[in-house]
Every structure is written in structure tokens, then in C-alpha cells.
Amino acid sequence: MVTAISDGMTPVHWKVVIDAADPHAQADFWAAALRYETEDNDALIQRLLELGALPREAVVEYHARLAFRDLVAVRHPDDPYDKDSGTGLGRRLLFQRVPEPKTVKNRLHLDLHPGEGSRSPEVERLTGLGARVLREVSEPSGAWVVMADPEGNEFCVH
Structure with missing residues (x-):
């Protein structure tokens, strides 16, 4: 049996991704439910818009900041995060917009x-x-x- 600790391998970073009709409303619910923080990607989005790497229609205003239209994440407030992108580096849930409703x-x-x-x-x-x-x-x-x-x-x- 091989274990990550004994062979010097780094553990795999993960996040739970949840499909949603309204990712921002889901992020608000789960941030409150878990007492997590919604990730703030405003600085990253501003840079991507300035570089022309992101179309304006891929962005919405969310809590008075720019956010991706189709995804938003919440993260544990004590976990590290990348200050340049606002992306959590620990426990997090990512909500992504999908066209179909939950059926099962x-x-x-x-x-x-x-x-x-x-x-x-x-x-x-x-x-x-x-x-x-x-x-x-x-x-x-x-x-x-x-x-x-x-x-x-x-x-x-x-």
C-alpha cells in the first residue's frame, strides 16, 4: 500500500463542484449555512477584462464587485487563499451554472x-x-x- 505521506507525494487539492441554476444565490445560501466566505475574484476579473481575455458578458456585479457570471465559490474563512485571484486554496464549494434543473x-x-x-x-x-x-x-x-x-x-x- 502506497501512502502520500510515506512516499513524499503531495496530497491532491480538491473542491466540491455543485451544479446550479443560480450559482450566486446558491453561494449566498451555502456561505451563510457553513459560515464560509464568498470568494472575491474582482481583481482577477478586472485584469482579465483589461487584457481582453474575458468578454464583458461573462461577468456580473455581485455584492458590489465583479464576479464570473456562471461560477462562484465559497471558502472556509480560516483557509489560505490566493490574494491575486481571490481563489481559495483549502476547503471550498464551487457553484457552476447549468441549463438543466435537478431531476434525481x-x-x-x-x-x-x-x-x-x-x-x-x-x-x-x-x-x-x-x-x-x-x-x-x-x-x-x-x-x-x-x-x-x-x-x-x-x-x-x-
């Missing part, structure tokens, strides 16, 4: 763990942000609440 159950979902005794207040807070409760689960292995974000993507609160 997620094959991948996020599990949120707000802490012992905090499930009910967290479910209430998330509902206030626009999520909805799909069902409550209680099994010998544990209990959790299955929820859906504003676009119907399932996630669990433990």
Missing part, C-alpha cells in the same frame, strides 16, 4: 455537524436561510435531519 436524488451530499445538542437550532437556522426539511431519521446508528437547499440539493444535519 443526489449521489453525493454534505453532512453538517453543528455539535452536540445543536441539531434543532441549526435546522431552524438553515430553514430561515431557505432550506427545507425533507425528513427526520432516527436509526440505531444515530439520528439526523435530511434537508434540501434552495435548489433541492439534499444534505444532512447530524
Whole structure:
């Protein structure tokens, strides 16, 4: 068995990419839900526009800054990020615009763990942000609440 640590290989950097009809609204929801920060790509976009490397129609105004029209990411506030591009270098979710609506159950979902005794207040807070409760689960292995974000993507609160 080969491991990254023992053979000197660098771990693979990753992000979770989520398809969305409205990536900016999804980013706002998940930034609030996870207490993450929305990435600010304004400086990068300004440079790309000045160089003619990005068409103006690929850009929108978002929170009084320029943002990519079809994608936006949120990142953990304690993780490093590239100050020149605004891109997170740690835990992040990237929302990308797709034309088709969600039609089937997620094959991948996020599990949120707000802490012992905090499930009910967290479910209430998330509902206030626009999520909805799909069902409550209680099994010998544990209990959790299955929820859906504003676009119907399932996630669990433990």
C-alpha cells in the first residue's frame, strides 16, 4: 500500500463542484449555512477584462464587485487563499451554472455537524436561510435531519 505521506507525494487539492441554476444565490445560501466566505475574484476579473481575455458578458456585479457570471465559490474563512485571484486554496464549494434543473436524488451530499445538542437550532437556522426539511431519521446508528437547499440539493444535519 502506497501512502502520500510515506512516499513524499503531495496530497491532491480538491473542491466540491455543485451544479446550479443560480450559482450566486446558491453561494449566498451555502456561505451563510457553513459560515464560509464568498470568494472575491474582482481583481482577477478586472485584469482579465483589461487584457481582453474575458468578454464583458461573462461577468456580473455581485455584492458590489465583479464576479464570473456562471461560477462562484465559497471558502472556509480560516483557509489560505490566493490574494491575486481571490481563489481559495483549502476547503471550498464551487457553484457552476447549468441549463438543466435537478431531476434525481443526489449521489453525493454534505453532512453538517453543528455539535452536540445543536441539531434543532441549526435546522431552524438553515430553514430561515431557505432550506427545507425533507425528513427526520432516527436509526440505531444515530439520528439526523435530511434537508434540501434552495435548489433541492439534499444534505444532512447530524
